[in-house]
Amino acid sequence: MKRVDDFRLRLGSQELVPIMVGGMGVDISTADLALATARLGGVGHISDAMLPTVSDRRYNTKYVKNKLQQYKFNVANTDKSVVQFDLGLIAEATATHVGRTMEAKRGSGLVFINCMEKLTMNSPRDTLRVRLRTAMDHGIDGITLAAGLHLGSFALIEDHPRFHDVKLGIIVSSLRALQLFLKKSARTGRLPDYVVIEGPLAGGHLGFGMDWAQYDLATIVAEIRDWMREQQLDIPLIPAGGIFTGTDAVAFLEAGAAAVQVATRFTVTRECGLPDDVKQHYFKASESEIEVNQISPTGYPMRMLKSSPAIGSGIRPNCEAYGYLLDSHGNCQYIDAYNREVAAHPDAKKIKVRDKTCLCTHMRNFDCWTCGHYTYRLKDTSRRDDNGDYRILSAEHVFRDYQFSTDNKVALPD
Numbered sequence: 165m166k167r168v169d170d171f172r173l174r175l176g177s178q179e180l181v182p183i184m185v186g187g188m189g190v191d192i193s194t195a196d197l198a199l200a201t202a203r204l205g206g207v208g209h210i211s212d213a214m215l216p217t218v219s220d221r222r223y224n225t226k227y228v229k230n231k232l233q234q235y236k237f238n239v240a241n242t243d244k245s246v247v248q249f250d251l252g253l254i255a256e257a258t259a260t261h262v263g264r265t266m267e268a269k270r271g272s273g274l275v276f277i278n279c280m281e282k283l284t285m286n287s288p289r290d291t292l293r294v295r296l297r298t299a300m301d302h303g304i305d306g307i308t309l310a311a312g313l314h315l316g317s318f319a320l321i322e323d324h325p326r327f328h329d330v331k332l333g334i335i336v337s338s339l340r341a342l343q344l345f346l347k348k349s350a351r352t353g354r355l356p357d358y359v360v361i362e363g364p365l366a367g368g369h370l371g372f373g374m375d376w377a378q379y380d381l382a383t384i385v386a387e388i389r390d391w392m393r394e395q396q397l398d399i400p401l402i403p404a405g406g407i408f409t410g411t412d413a414v415a416f417l418e419a420g421a422a423a424v425q426v427a428t429r430f431t432v433t434r435e436c437g438l439p440d441d442v443k444q445h446y447f448k449a450s451e452s453e454i455e456v457n458q459i460s461p462t463g464y465p466m467r468m469l470k471s472s473p474a475i476g477s478g479i480r481p482n483c484e485a486y487g488y489l490l491d492s493h494g495n496c497q498y499i500d501a502y503n504r505e506v507a508a509h510p511d512a513k514k515i516k517v518r519d520k521t522c523l524c525t526h527m528r529n530f531d532c533w534t535c536g537h538y539t540y541r542l543k544d545t546s547r548r549d550d551n552g553d554y555r556i557l558s559a560e561h562v563f564r565d566y567q568f569s570t571d572n573k574v575a576l577p578d
């Protein structure tokens with residue numbers, strides 16, 4: 165019986181354990197998690213979501229406070245178009261996070277950055293260009309362009325000296341999305357180095373509609389694999405979403421996948437950025453406590469625990485401090501939903517907004533508990549202490565379990 169360790173992921177001249185730990189914003193996939201993964205020979209991800217905020221928390225900068233100060237005059241204004249990011253400061257925050265992470269990297273694995281292209285930041289092209297290029301300047305091994313994929317992303321970096329050296333990957337959930345991207349980026353003469361195929365059981369935003377349950381990862385992977393063969397394209401395919409054991413991973417590797425991308429099992433590790441009490445919510449969740457809803461202002465369905473404080477919260481939009489989801493006209497679906505509720509309840513001290521959430525604030529505060537479908541199985545991956553809490557795992561424990569387990573077994577901590 166094969167184990168994940170019997171396979172290797174080849175990316176250019178690199179040979180890696182075929183386990184990629186997926187990006188989890190905002191700083192849920194921390195530098196520590198990515199570095200542990202790289203040390204063990206796999207591919208870890210940091211996330212580029214809201215890096216000024218992450219930098220404030222980790223490196224004692226004051227980006228959020230200063231931005232709020234600058235735009236304070238606009239807080240009560242419903243028009244957020246004046247709230248712009250300073251590109252120099254985005255570059256600075258990205259440089260700090262990526263630079264420090266790459267300096268600390270040890271071992272034979274790689275550290276990539278997950279780039280959330282749906283963070284349109286009131287100026288989608290310019291802000292994305294700066295984020296991508298700065299990560300490349302500061303030595304990132306690879307960039308995974310995540311959902312919300314801009315078909316023109318490669319063109320934003322094609323004149324960068326590292327364009328052909330940095331590993332570039334995309335996340336798609338259908339053959340059609342892959343075909344569109346390849347068509348659009350063909351002009352740059354550069355194919356992606358890998359394609360993550362994310363199925364409907366993943367955490368975070370989903371590349372499906374609310375009919376997500378009708379899709380199946382293995383079927384999508386087979387469809388893409390067969391089309392690639394037909395086109396004589398040889399790009400490593402990396403399935404993601406609901407791959408919970410080493411045995412699940414081996415099934416994909418035997419079917420032709422080059423590696424797997426996993427995330428949910430790592431949400432309950434010490435290295436994961438979620439606070440420990442939130443990790444306990446993940447451990448204790450039952451299947452009925454997990455839902456796919458439409459409260460993300462991005463318009464994409466998102467999977468989360470029903471007990472997430474973000475659900476139903478009616479806080480004032482925080483765009484002057486954050487504003488990562490503002491489109492190029494300064495709009496965000498949460499602002500509309502919030503204003504509608506305020507108008508409907510003019511005398512209320514506190515309002516509730518049920519259909520959308522202020523994702524920036526709640527992701528920043530770890531109050532939006534996004535998770536994969538199999539989160540309810542996390543309780544089977546650890547031991548319970550006398551106080552009823554589950555023991556937090558190490559990233560190394562989970563990684564090695566994927567790497568070496570057989571027979572659908574999950575190793576418990578000592």
Ligand SMILES: Cc1cc2nc3c(=O)[nH]c(=O)nc-3n(C[C@H](O)[C@H](O)[C@H](O)COP(=O)(O)O)c2cc1C
Pocket residue numbers: 185186187188189190192211213278280310311335362365366367368369404405406407425426427428429431534535536537538
């Ligand atoms: C807590 C959490 C946050 C996530 N955030 C992101 C993200 O910011 N960007 C992204 O591309 N994918 C995100 N994902 C998806 C993962 O990177 C990964 O592809 C997927 O969850 C793998 O499936 P699994 O969780 O069942 O192992 C997130 C997943 C989780 C569990």
